[in-house]
Amino acid sequence: MNPQRNTQIKKFLVLGILFALPIVAYLFFASGKNNFARLPILTENVQSIDAFESASDSAVSFQDKISVIAFFGSDLNNIKGNTFNLDKKILEKYYDFDDFQFVLILPKDAQDETEAFVEEFKRITASTKWKIVYSTEENVKEVFESLKTSHHLDSKLHSPYVYIIDKEGNLRGRDDDGDQEKLYGYDSRDVAELSDKMNDDVKVILAEYRLALKRNNKREI
Incomplete structure (x- = not known):
């Protein structure tokens, strides 16, 4: 084969791959039954947790993060069961995204048992990536x-x-979900709902922010 032609073919292959990668990434995030361009805002200005006590040294905030939040209470059995389903069906797929976090919002009397459980759970999952905050019953x-x-x-x-x-x-969800007019949250007991609806919606919101970032970068150039 002509060396010059070989070089041209390689160049086209590289350009083709570079062109295709963003499209493949977008299709991954935007795939699924929920094909909203944006995941609807259902409630604005959710109460801040910035002042809550954190299980880590740093404060936890909703700002500048896409957060999955849970209120699993002070009963350790509920915490164990709910987090296991959620971690396996949703969280472990997105732990590598720096702007994604899982936040457990718990009453102070759950602190000792929960932290012991998280240490135990490290053997089977990346539970170190969970953010856990504690406060009074009234604040929760x-x-x-x-x-x-x-x-x-x-x-x-x-x-x-x-x-x-x-x-x-802001709280995101579905403003029209068939039988339910609005889907505010996802049932962590329901593996099908986590695998289908919630997984779709997390992909949509991640794609939304990545497309916005891409547009902003183009404007700066």
Whole structure:
């Protein structure tokens, strides 16, 4: 084969790969039954958790992070069961994204047992990437109520539902979900709902921010 022609073919192959990669990445994030250009905002300005006590040395915030948040209460059995499903079906797929975080919002009386459980869970998952914050019952209830959903906390401040909060501190979800008019949160007990609806919606919001970042970078150039 002509060396010059061989060089041209290689050049076209490289250009083709560089062109195709962003499209493949977009299709991955935007694939699924939920093909919103943006994941709808259902509630604006969710109560901040910046002042809550953190299990790590640094404060935890919703700002500049895409957060999956959970209120699994003070009963360790609920915490174990709910986090296992969620971690295996959703979280472990996205741990490598720096702007993605999982936040457990718990009452202070759950602290000792929860931290022991997280240490134990390290053997089978990247539980070190979980963000855990603690506060009074009143403060935990305030954050939950600020979501303005149709869900409720039980007497131990537990709900099986988990929620997506965007980088501006807004609750995201579906404003038209068939039988339900709005889908505020995802049932961590329901493996099918996590694998299908929630996984689709996490992909959509990640794609949304990545496309926005790409546009901003082009403008700067």
